[in-house]
Amino acid sequence: GAGVSQTPSNKVTEKGKYVELRCDPISGHTALYWYRQSLGQGPEFLIYFQGTGAADDSGLPNDRFFAVRPEGSVSTLKIQRTERGDSAVYLCASSLGPQATQYFGPGTRLTVL
Amino acid sequence: AQSVSQHNHHVILSEAASLELGCNYSYGGTVNLFWYVQYPGQHLQLLLKYFSGDPLVKGIKGFEAEFIKSKFSFNLRKPSVQWSDTAEYFCAVNEDTGNQFYFGTGTSLTVIP
Numbered sequence: 690g691a692g693v694s695q696t697p698s699n700k701v702t703e704k705g706k707y708v709e710l711r712c713d714p715i716s717g718h719t720a721l722y723w724y725r726q727s728l729g730q731g732p733e734f735l736i737y738f739q740g741t742g743a744a745d746d747s748g749l750p751n752d753r754f755f756a757v758r759p760e761g762s763v764s765t766l767k768i769q770r771t772e773r774g775d776s777a778v779y780l781c782a783s784s785l786g787p788q789a790t791q792y793f794g795p796g797t798r799l800t801v802l
Numbered sequence: 803a804q805s806v807s808q809h810n811h812h813v814i815l816s817e818a819a820s821l822e823l824g825c826n827y828s829y830g831g832t833v834n835l836f837w838y839v840q841y842p843g844q845h846l847q848l849l850l851k852y853f854s855g856d857p858l859v860k861g862i863k864g865f866e867a868e869f870i871k872s873k874f875s876f877n878l879r880k881p882s883v884q885w886s887d888t889a890e891y892f893c894a895v896n897e898d899t900g901n902q903f904y905f906g907t908g909t910s911l912t913v914i915p
Contacts, residue, residue: 692845722903731806731892731905732846745901780846787901788834788853793846 691715693794695781701800702771710766710797714783721764722791723756724780732780738764739787771801804829806895808906815883816914823878823909825867825893832898835876837867838905840890849891852876863887885915 694713702708714721719740724732734748741761749755753771758764768775778798782791805828815821827833837849850861857869867878876893893906 724905729907731808731894731907732903734902734904737901748902782846788896790848790851791903793838795845 693781693783693792695779695794695797697797698795699798699800701802703802704771704773706771706801708768708771708799710768710779710799712764712766712781712783712794714762714764714781715792716762718783718785718792719761720784720787720789720791721758722782722784723764723766724782726778726780726796728777735766737787744787768799771799773801775799776801804895804897804902804904806893806904806906808891808893808909810909811907812910812912814912814914817885818882819913821878821880821883821887821911823891823893823911825876825878825906826874827876827893827895827904828874829895829897830874834896834898835867835869836894836896836903837861837865837876837878838892838894840892842889846892849878883911883913885913887911888913 696711721738723735726732737745738758753769756766778796780796782793784791807826835852838846839849840846852859852869860866891909896903
């Protein structure tokens with residue numbers, strides 16, 4: 690069956706620009722997570738959605754980062770005024786519930802020049 | 803905040819050798835513990851998980867892990883590795899009442915045929 694998909698797979702942008710990263714979770718998964726993985730590091734939690742609401746956004750590094758999930762399925766991570774330090778792989782995962790197995794997508798590699 | 807330590811950053815083994823990868827975490831309360839694997843060019847996928855019960859858990863592909871509460875550890879083991887086990891391995895911890903998942907920095911395993 691279809692897994693978690695993320696688009697684009699790669700995104701190159703210039704410092705100061707706005708970017709949107711999309712995540713399509715597995716159908717029926719109510720829980721959705723965004724992570725950021727920098728080179729040589731493990732995934733770092735950003736935000737967790739249960740349904741349409743952001744149940745925990747404590748991992749977002751600052752107010753330039755925002756995520757939505759308006760209909761409880763697809764989610765978009767939005768980054769304003771990108772900085773070079775935002776360069777990383779952004780991972781999305783979905784699960785049937787908050788303590789269930791997470792299924793990860795392939796990630797979006799963001800490069801800020 | 804939680805921290806997860808994986809002390810082995812890069813491990814090189816010959817086929818049929820035994821494997822043990824260390825994972826320690828910092829939280830003193832009830833935790834859920836996970837090992838994820840990322841094969842070259844693939845997504846992160848779950849190897850095994852511990853929520854409660856028998857502290858020795860078995861996962862896919864012959865892997866197992868033992869939760870030792872007194873040592874705050876959840877080491878991953880495999881008695882005989884194969885070339886196909888070459889991958890990056892991540893330990894992750896989730897506080898039982900929390901939404902965040904904390905990942906270690908990962909261990910890169912190379913198995914030489």
